[in-house]
Amino acid sequence: MSQPSRPSRPYVLLSAAVSLDGCLDDAGPERLLLSNAEDFDRVDAVRASCDAILVGAGTLRADRPRLLVKSAQRRADRVAAGLPAYPLKVAVTASGDLDAGDPFWTTGGGKVVYTTDAGAVLARERLGALAEVVALGDTVDWARVLDDLASAHGVRRLMVEGGARVHTQLLQRGLADEVQLALAPLVVGEPDAPRLFGPGAYPGAYPGGSRHRMRLLETRSVGDVVLMRYAPCAPGADDSPTAADRHWLALACALAADCPPSETAFSVGAVIVSSDGTELARGHSREGGDPVVHAEEAALAKIDPADPRLRTATVYSSLEPCARRASRPKPCARLILDAGARRVVTAWREPDTFVARADGIGILEGAGVTVAEIPDLAEAAIRPNRHLIPTTGTHKD
Structure with a gap:
């Protein structure tokens, strides 16, 4: 649905x-x-x-x-x-x-x-x-x-x-x-x-x-x-998206279009922003020639794990952070938790194309992370992935 x-x-x-x-x-x-x-x-x-x-x-x-x-x-x-x-x-x-x-x-x-x-x-x-x-x-x-x-x-x-x-x-x-x-x-x-x-x-x-x-x-x-x-570019603080949240998530959706094409993985863009509105890092799927790197993973790798701004940062991802993956030991939802970020904003929930009923949002919220969704930006997030979407209704509720 x-x-x-x-x-x-x-x-x-x-x-x-x-x-x-x-x-x-x-x-x-x-x-x-x-x-x-x-x-x-x-x-x-x-x-x-x-x-x-x-x-x-x-x-x-x-x-x-x-x-x-x-x-x-x-x-x-x-x-x-x-x-x-x-x-x-x-x-x-x-x-x-x-x-x-x-x-x-x-x-x-x-x-x-x-x-x-x-x-x-x-x-x-x-x-x-x-x-x-x-x-x-x-x-x-x-x-x-x-x-x-x-x-x-x-x-x-x-x-x-x-x-x-x-x-x-x-x-x-x-x-x-x-x-x-x-x-x-x-x-x-x-x-x-x-x-x-x-x-x-x-x-x-x-x-x-x-x-x-x-x-x-x-x-x-x-x-x-x-x-x-x-x-204004400072992220919001709760699950009600702000105008600045829309700006940063739209940027993440635009980054998804920069991903090298793939028939076996989604194209995703991610931006990480500190609480005062400073962009800390950005990334996209398959960045730098790595065929299996995910957008959130690529962005987080560019930030010093000891940077205290991560603890109050917002992660913007065009697609819901993954809950399970075979190509790395940890999915992106776990990488975000390990980094200490406490807020995520996304446009599009992961369909069942590769992982049935993935629930990265559930993992994040279960660990106390605030998740905000901006579904009217989903079209921009889906556009680079349209060839991967099943023709039957497989989006999660």
């Missing part, structure tokens, strides 16, 4: 303009404009490239944004591509305390509100037919918000425009794929001014902690503003 799957969560892009001292605004009654005309046009282009734009209710109340694609040409291009003229507008609120007269609701295209069960009652009363209201239970769960946007609205690319609390929660939960910062050449210098990221509402540190260095995607000047694009 094939693994259960769901639509991929949207690519989540956090967008903000900040001062040199990290402020989103000053403490005055009027909004401080940090961007310039060129950067506002850049933001308009980013909006036009997205399926939805999300904002928190606090930002709606404070700034009353319209969140529209202002360029008529960009709207026309969207329509020509079969898209609505405007991206879906998304608001998130725990209380449901929303103003139907706010221009967010009276302009643009479709709107949806994510809120609690209690907040949904008030939101429906306030907004009526202006927006779809989705109740999420006692609290607003960001993973459920993203899953619903993907499955119910087909959102593949989501732009998040604030506020600070929303940005903080998504980054802290490991759900942001990218952070876009426009750095303005001014200093606010006010202790009470709002800042982009803070302690947040969730317990615990940001993924990877204070030593986590994000990947730099781009930097360029936009007039007197500097645009910086970063991607």
